[in-house]
Amino acid sequence: MFTTGVHAWLYGATxxxxxxxxxxxxxxxxxxxxxxxxxxxxxxxxxxxRGWLGDIFIPNAIFEGPFFLPWCLALISLxxxxxxxxxxxxxxxxxxxxxxxxxxxxxxGIVPPTPKKSxxxxxxxFMFESAAHALFYTGALYxxxxxxxxxxxxxxxxxxxxxxxxxxIAQITGALWCFLGWGNTFSWGARHLGSAAIWTFYxxxxxxxxxxxxxxxxxxxxxxxxxxVFFISYGNYLHEMSFHRIGG
Numbered sequence: 001m002f003t004t005g006v007h008a009w010l011y012g013a014t015x016x017x018x019x020x021x022x023x024x025x026x027x028x029x030x031x032x033x034x035x036x037x038x039x040x041x042x043x044x045x046x047x048x049x050r051g052w053l054g055d056i057f058i059p060n061a062i063f064e065g066p067f068f069l070p071w072c073l074a075l076i077s078l079x080x081x082x083x084x085x086x087x088x089x090x091x092x093x094x095x096x097x098x099x100x101x102x103x104x105x106x107x108x109g110i111v112p113p114t115p116k117k118s119x120x121x122x123x124x125x126f127m128f129e130s131a132a133h134a135l136f137y138t139g140a141l142y143x144x145x146x147x148x149x150x151x152x153x154x155x156x157x158x159x160x161x162x163x164x165x166x167x168x169i170a171q172i173t174g175a176l177w178c179f180l181g182w183g184n185t186f187s188w189g190a191r192h193l194g195s196a197a198i199w200t201f202y203x204x205x206x207x208x209x210x211x212x213x214x215x216x217x218x219x220x221x222x223x224x225x226x227x228x229v230f231f232i233s234y235g236n237y238l239h240e241m242s243f244h245r246i247g248g
Contacts, residue, residue: 053247109245135163
């Protein structure tokens with residue numbers, strides 16, 4: 001049942017997110033929140049359906065970045081919409097719509113997992129990596145808004161901190177997965193070097209806040225970090241579109 005028309009749920013979720021964004025801009029809070037909830041439910045069903053695209057349940061497909069990232073952003077938007085009565089998560093919803101549109105045009109089949117990916121550590125790595133990316137993008141968004149609105153605010157900083165924590169967990173679980181699959185915890189390949197570049201950049205970003213001459217530049221660094229994450233992660237995703245896939 002989950003593989004029948006499963007991709008239609010992705011289209012439906014993206015449509016609901018766009019409706020929610022439009023309604024929040026027009027201050028239709030209740031209807032917008034309902035559309036956001038509907039989109040989140042459809043996105044969750046789609047992710048579950050992806051697990052069954054290979055006729056047997058393959059959890060790796062659920063946490064593929066282009067599809068799991070919008071789910072993480074939708075969760076952030078939902079949390080913001082219920083945090084305060086009357087709050088409008090329009091910024092987070094704008095991010096959600098953009099990344100959801102990319103997933104609509106992305107290769108929707110699943111890459112058959114190798115035995116080395118059949119470990120819980122691989123699942124945890126991809127899960128926390130996408131969650132960290134969502135937090136980094138949200139932090140960059142609010143850093144940019146602090147310039148647009150000309151109001152000095154450190155609201156973005158907490159998002160970056162939690163993103164760094166999630167990304168650190170991703171690196172630890174990724175190292176464990178790498179050790180079990182290949183016998184080492186790090187290799188000098190593009191994927192590992194990209195992850196190391198992101199981690200070291202944000203480690204520096206968080207520490208530079210405590211240096212007076214750099215404190216004012218932290219927001220710019222948060223935006224630059226998100227650009228780095230986008231360049232590395234979506235460069236990998238575009239490369240992986242050429243992989244052999246099933247169920248697409």
